[in-house]
Amino acid sequence: MKVWFKRGLFSLVVLAIVTVVGGAIFLLTFNPNSYKQKLADIVQQKYQxxxxxxxxxxxxxxxxxxLSVQGLSxxxxxxEDPFASLESARFAVALWPLINNRLVVDHVAVTGFKAxxxxxxEGKLNFDDLLQAPPAGPQLPVARSGVSLLPAAQAAEAPQEKPVEPAPESLPVPELIAKRSGSETDFQIDIAGLSLKGGEIHYFSKRxxxxxxxxxxxxxxGRMTFGQPFDVAFKSRLSGDYPVxxxxxxxQGQxxxxxxxxxxxxxxxxxxxxxxxxxxxxxxxxxxxxxxYKSAQRQFSATNLDTQLQGQWLGAYPVSDLNATLSTPKMxxxxxxxxxSFEKLALRVRGKNEDQNLDLALDVPRIQVSPAQAEGSPVVASLKVSGPRVLGLGLTLQGLSGNSEExxxxxxxxxxxxxxxxxxAQLKASSLMQWQPSNEWLRLPEIQANIRVEDEADAGSRFEMPVTGQADLNKGKQHYSAQLSxxxxxxxxSLDVTLQDxxxxxxxxxxxKADKLDLDELRSIFWVTAPEVVPATEPEPQAEAPEVAAEQEPAAEGGEQTEQQPKAAEADAAPPAEEAPEETTSxxxxxxxxFDLRFEIEKLRSLGVxxxxVKAQVKNQGQLINLSQFNAQAYEGQLQAKAKVEPGKRFEMDLKLQQMQVGSLLLDAFGNDYLAGKGNVDLNLKAQGNxxxxxLNALEGGLTVDLHDGSWRSVDLDQSVRDINEAVRNAFSGQIPLLLPESDPLRRTVLSRLQGSLDIKKGQATFRNLRATTPILTVTTAKGSTLDLVTQHANVTLQARLNHNNLAADERKSFQDLRNVLIPIHISGPWAALSYQIQWKDIASNSIKKALQDGLLDLLSQQVSEAKTESRPDVKSEVKEIIKEELGAKVPQTVGEAMKQWFKP
Structure with missing residues (x-):
C-alpha cells in the first residue's frame, strides 16, 4: 500500500509540475494579439x-x-460608420465551474462604451443582424467547456477536409443559446456583476x-443570470436635438x-x-x-404603476404649476x-394658465377587450377651467360591448x-358610438344635442338650439364628415362638412343651407365677450378738438385748420403698426x-344688413382667400361682390349694388343714412401692406354712384342758398339768418339725382366728376376736391348754381341776385365733424360784393364771435345717442369708423 501510495503521490506531483511548467511555457510563448486580424476576418465574414x-x-x-482588451470598435x-466602441473591457472566468457546464464570470468592467x-x-434597427445567427457559413468547432473564440480562430484558418453543411435554419441568437443550453450541454452563464462608466448611447430615427x-x-x-432577477442602477444625462x-x-430596479x-x-x-x-x-x-414585456407576443403588462410629474408646460397654451399623476394597479x-385590460386607471392634471386654473381628470374603473368580447365600467373624463371665464366639460362613455375589432x-x-x-352657455350632446381601433374609425350615427344660453341677471333671457345629425371620423382613410341640422x-x-386628405x-x-339665419342675434347670444365695436364712442373726444376749432376759428383761417388736423390724425394712426409681427403668424x-365653403341662405341678417x-362661395389657396361669388337680393335691389384677401397683407374687392335703396343699407349697416337714394353703386378697392x-396709404380703386330720389344728411344746401339770399337782401338792415358752419345731422339735402365718380390712389380719393340735382340747385365739384382716406379728412369745394326755372313764380324775383351765380361752398375737417364754409369772396356777383362791402362781412364775423360765447346744445351728439339707442349701439356711427374696420387685419 505504501508503494502504491508513494507512486500515486509521485504521479500527482509530477502532473502538477508538468501542468505548472506547461502553463508557464504557454503564457511565455502564447501571444493573443496575433489573433486580432483573424478575429476581424471572422466578424467581417459573418456579419459584414x-x-x-x-x-x-x-x-x-x-x-x-x-481577458482584457482596449481600444475596440x-x-x-x-x-465604415461606427456602431459601437469601448476604451477598455476586463473580465475573469472561474475555472472549476466550467467543468460543471457553468460559465461564471467574476466581474465585467467596461469603460468608455459608446453605441x-x-x-x-422601415423601423429596423442597425443591430438586428447581430441578434440573428449567420444564415450560412462554416461551423466552427466548439470546445466542450462552452464558447472559445481563440480555438475557433485557429479552426477558421485550418484547411477543411470535408465540405461543411450549412445550418438547417437561421435562428435568433437568444434561441440558439436557449436551444444549446437546454438540449445539448445545459450550459449556464453567471456574471457576478457589471460596471460601466463613461458610456454614451446615440439614437437617430429616420422614420x-x-x-x-x-x-x-x-x-x-448585481449578480446576473438569465431568467433570474438582478439589481440594476444607472445614471445618465439625456440630451436631444429633436425633440429638444x-x-x-x-x-434602479430588479x-x-x-x-x-x-x-x-x-x-x-x-x-x-x-x-x-x-x-x-x-x-x-x-x-x-x-x-x-414579451417581445414574441408583443405583450406589455404593468402592476402598481405610479407616474408623478411636477413642472410647467411651455407650449402654445402654457401651463405653470403643473401637477400630473397617472396610476393603475394592473394593466x-x-x-x-x-x-x-385596465383596472382603476386614474389620470389627474392640474395647473395654471395666466389667471385661469386647469383641472383635468380621467377615470377608467375597469375595461377588458378581447377578440371574443368587450366589457367594462363607464369611462368618465372631465375638464374644468376656472377664472374670469369658467369652463367645464364632462365626457362619459357607458354600455361597452362588441369586441376588439369593433x-x-x-x-x-x-x-x-x-x-x-x-x-x-350650456351644451348637452349624446349619441351611440362605434369605434374600430384597427381602422381608426369612429362613428356617431345618432347625435342629439341641445345648446342653451341664459343670462342670470335677466330671468327672461333664455335661448335654446336643438341640433341633430351624425358624424363619421375615419382617421385611417383621412376622411372626416358630419351632417348637422x-x-x-x-x-x-343644415350644415354638411367634409375634411379629407x-x-x-x-x-x-x-x-x-338655411331658410333663415340671423347672425347678429346668434352673435349677441354666443358672443360672451362684448364686441369690439361697442366702445366706438371712446375715440370721439380726440375728434372733437378739430370740430371745436372749426367752430371757433373764422372762415378765413379754415386752410390752416385743414393742415393741422391731418397731423394729429397721422399721430393717432401710428400705433397699429406695432401689431405687424402678430399678423404674420396668425x-x-x-x-x-x-377649404371650399358654400352658402345658400334664403334670409340672412348679418352686421345689421x-x-x-344669398349664394356665396369662399375658397383659399394658401393664405389667399377668394370670395369667388356673393349674390343676394337686398333693399329692393341686387348685390354682387367678389373679393380676394390675404389677411394682414393685401386685399381686392369689387362690389356692385343695382337698383338698391342705399339709405336703408347704410342705416342698417352703419347706423347712419348720411346718403340715401335708389340706384347703382360700383366700388372696387385694392391695397397691400403689413x-x-x-x-390705407396704398389703397387704390374707384367709386361710381348713380342715385335718384335721395338725400344727403348733415347739410341742407337748398336752405343754405335761401339763407345766403336772405343775408344778401337784409345786409343793410343788420338782421341776417344764422349761417351754420358745422355739420348738423338733423339737416338734409333732398337730391333728385346724384351722379359721381371717385378715383382712389395711395389713400387719396379725387373727384373725377360730381353732379347733384336738388329741387332748386345743380351742384358740381371744383377741381382739386379730395377725400383723405388715411386721415379721414375732407377737402371738397362744391359749386352750387340756382335752377331759376325750378323756383316758384313768387320766389324768382327774390332770387334775382343769385341768378346765374356760382356759389362755392368749401367742406373741410374730419368726417365726423365736417365744416361748411361759403367762399363769399369767390362769388361772381356784384350785388353780393356790394353787400359784403356794406356790412355783410361784419355781420358774419359777429355770428362767429357770438358762437364762441353762446352755449348751444350739442345737437349732433344728441342725435348720435338717439340713433345708438334705436340700433342697439351695434355699429360705428361714421363712415370713417366703418372703413377702419374694413382695413383691420
Missing part, C-alpha cells in the same frame, strides 16, 4: 462589419481565466427624425432577462427625470411600479392577441358649460389646409 482592436489583448489563466453593417443606434424608414443621446452613462448591476431635451435620468422566451421585466422599478423635454420643464418626473396590452358604446355623452359674468327662430338649416394636404368642404394655418336668396396704416 469591421472589427478593430487598437489596444493590446491580455490573457491570464491562473487562478482564473482573465465595431462598424455598422457594410459601412450609435439607427432606426431606418420620426428623433435625435437623442444618453451621455455620462453609468451602470452597475436636456436633463438627468436615473433609475431586471430579469430571459432570451429563450424573449421575456424581459423590471420589478420595483423607479425612474426619475429632471430637466427639459421638448416643451416640458420637469422639476420632477418619476415612474414607479412593475413592468414586463395589460397584448398586440398579437388583441387583448387590452367597440360599441350605448351612449357617449358630452356635457359642457361656459360662464362669464352673468351669462351661461337645426331649427330655431334664429337659424333654420388625398395626399395634397387637408381639404375642407362645407355646405350651409394665419400660418391657412398654408396647411385648403338683411339679405334674401399694417392697417400701410394698406
Amino acid at each position: 462589419r469591421t472589427l478593430k482592436i487598437d489596444g493590446d489583448i491580455e490573457l491570464s489563466l491562473f487562478p482564473r481565466i482573465g 465595431l462598424s455598422d453593417r457594410n459601412s 450609435w443606434i439607427v432606426r431606418d424608414e 420620426s427624425n428623433v435625435i437623442g443621446r444618453l451621455l455620462q452613462l453609468e451602470v452597475n448591476t 431635451a436636456d436633463g438627468v435620468l436615473e433609475g 431586471l430579469s432577462l430571459d432570451p429563450a422566451s424573449k421575456s424581459y421585466s423590471a420589478q420595483k422599478l423607479s425612474l426619475s427625470f429632471v430637466g427639459d423635454l421638448d416643451e416640458l420643464q420637469a422639476q420632477s418626473l418619476t415612474v414607479k411600479g412593475n413592468v414586463a 395589460q396590452i397584448d398586440s398579437v392577441s388583441d387583448l387590452v 367597440l360599441l358604446f350605448e351612449q357617449a355623452k358630452l356635457d359642457g358649460a361656459i360662464k362669464q359674468g352673468s351669462r351661461v 337645426s331649427s330655431t327662430e334664429q337659424a333654420q338649416g 388625398k395626399g395634397k394636404g387637408p381639404l375642407l368642404d362645407a355646405v350651409l 394665419y400660418a394655418w391657412l398654408d396647411k389646409i385648403t 338683411v339679405m334674401d336668396q 399694417t392697417q396704416e400701410e394698406r
